[in-house]
Amino acid sequence: MFHIADSQDIKSGKITDMYFIRTGQVLRAKGIDKRAVAEVTLKGTPAEWSWGVLAGVEELAWLLRDLPIDVYAYAEGTLFDPGQPVVVLEGMYLDYCVYETALLGLLCQASGIATKASRCKKAAGQRQVLSFGARRMHPALAPMIERNAYIGGCDGVAVVKSGEMIGEPARGTMPHALILLIGDTTEAALAFHEAIEPAVKRVVLIDTLGDEKVEALKVAQAMGENLYGIRLDTPASRRGDLLQILKEVRWELDYRGFNHVKLFVSGGLDEYQIAGLNEGADAYGVGTSISNAPVVNFSFDIVEIDDLPIAKKGKDSGRKQVWRCRKCGQTKVLPAHHSGDRCYNCSGQCEALLKPLIKQGKLVADLPKPQEIRRYVLQQIVHRKLF
Numbered sequence: 001m002f003h004i005a006d007s008q009d010i011k012s013g014k015i016t017d018m019y020f021i022r023t024g025q026v027l028r029a030k031g032i033d034k035r036a037v038a039e040v041t042l043k044g045t046p047a048e049w050s051w052g053v054l055a056g057v058e059e060l061a062w063l064l065r066d067l068p069i070d071v072y073a074y075a076e077g078t079l080f081d082p083g084q085p086v087v088v089l090e091g092m093y094l095d096y097c098v099y100e101t102a103l104l105g106l107l108c109q110a111s112g113i114a115t116k117a118s119r120c121k122k123a124a125g126q127r128q129v130l131s132f133g134a135r136r137m138h139p140a141l142a143p144m145i146e147r148n149a150y151i152g153g154c155d156g157v158a159v160v161k162s163g164e165m166i167g168e169p170a171r172g173t174m175p176h177a178l179i180l181l182i183g184d185t186t187e188a189a190l191a192f193h194e195a196i197e198p199a200v201k202r203v204v205l206i207d208t209l210g211d212e213k214v215e216a217l218k219v220a221q222a223m224g225e226n227l228y229g230i231r232l233d234t235p236a237s238r239r240g241d242l243l244q245i246l247k248e249v250r251w252e253l254d255y256r257g258f259n260h261v262k263l264f265v266s267g268g269l270d271e272y273q274i275a276g277l278n279e280g281a282d283a284y285g286v287g288t289s290i291s292n293a294p295v296v297n298f299s300f301d302i303v304e305i306d307d308l309p310i311a312k313k314g315k316d317s318g319r320k321q322v323w324r325c326r327k328c329g330q331t332k333v334l335p336a337h338h339s340g341d342r343c344y345n346c347s348g349q350c351e352a353l354l355k356p357l358i359k360q361g362k363l364v365a366d367l368p369k370p371q372e373i374r375r376y377v378l379q380q381i382v383h384r385k386l387f
């Protein structure tokens with residue numbers, strides 16, 4: 001059997017750390033059941049990230065609906081900075097105590113993947129970025145990983161099931177295996193062209209056997225206008241200067257009139273390498289750096305009990321609201337009883353980012369489609385710095 005929890009295990013609170021079960025036992029034994037406000041906040045972003053993309057909100061709603069509590073959250077895909085509460089729970093503590101483990105897991109991993117995907121897309125500019133990294137992770141997680149890669153900004157995903165779940169056709173043409181089994185790159189390209197429906201763009205992998213330049217020209221000459229692009233997945237041991245290889249292939253193709261042929265690059269890419277290859281590449285396949293993105297270390301902290309502000313050392317007590325200026329993007333965290341609808345920077349109108357998601361177990365927010373979330377992310381990252 002596969003070593004995974006099913007939806008019912010998660011929904012019933014079985015994916016919890018034991019100490020929450022024991023906390024519940026102690027509180028019940030002593031007859032203590034208090035109303036508590038708890039918030040999800042990030043202390044510091046991983047690595048050199050200065051902002052993150054909040055993801056996992058739809059699954060969070062799925063986890064917490066039906067509990068007799070209220071939940072407020074940033075809309076999925078909203079950019080956040082350290083120190084901002086992005087999700088707030090309010091209710092009797094015993095009603096949500098055992099869900100802390102699962103709710104953090106949903107938000108931390110999804111947000112890490114979405115943020116990394118955003119960074120790759122931001123580095124690539126107008127060039128396409130496809131998510132190819134599901135194979136490095138447990139297959140049960142592939143749809144979650146690729147949904148978050150997509151909403152973070154990837155233009156497409158590779159796994160069939162992931163594509164079905166987000167409503168986008170899975171992308172991808174041929175692995176090295178096809179060329180090895182047919183025995184020749186050009187023959188494999190022609191066989192692909194013959195066997196695969198015309199709607200699929202012909203992107204031919206040209207680094208399997210011979211030199212990238214020679215193979216690219218052979219394939220272009222054999223396929224002409226039918227060739228949409230070539231993909232270089234050149235192994236690290238042969239790379240040398242990959243940008244120089246791309247430029248050389250581009251030159252040779254253009255010289256012979258194959259200006260329409262796009263250059264796809266894959267193999268161990270991240271946002272730093274993408275930034276260094278843009279001069280020569282038209283599109284990227286990104287694998288492990290997105291699927292195995294660092295998690296965003298959100299923490300979950302009580303900030304109010306029975307209407308009184310209280311928090312552990314190192315955390316700010318009290319219920320809060322986060323306001324973001326619609327005009328200049330300036331964001332501030334204020335006590336919930338203060339209004340922050342005017343920007344102190346430009347006096348523009350501010351928006352309250354923590355919006356009702358669940359009221360007494362009922363979902364009260366619209367859950368946008370992945371395509372809408374992705375558009376929202378892409379609008380916001382225009383104004384953010386990458387490095």
Ligand SMILES: [Zn+2]
Pocket residue numbers: 325326327328329330343344345346347348
């Ligand atoms: Zn402003």
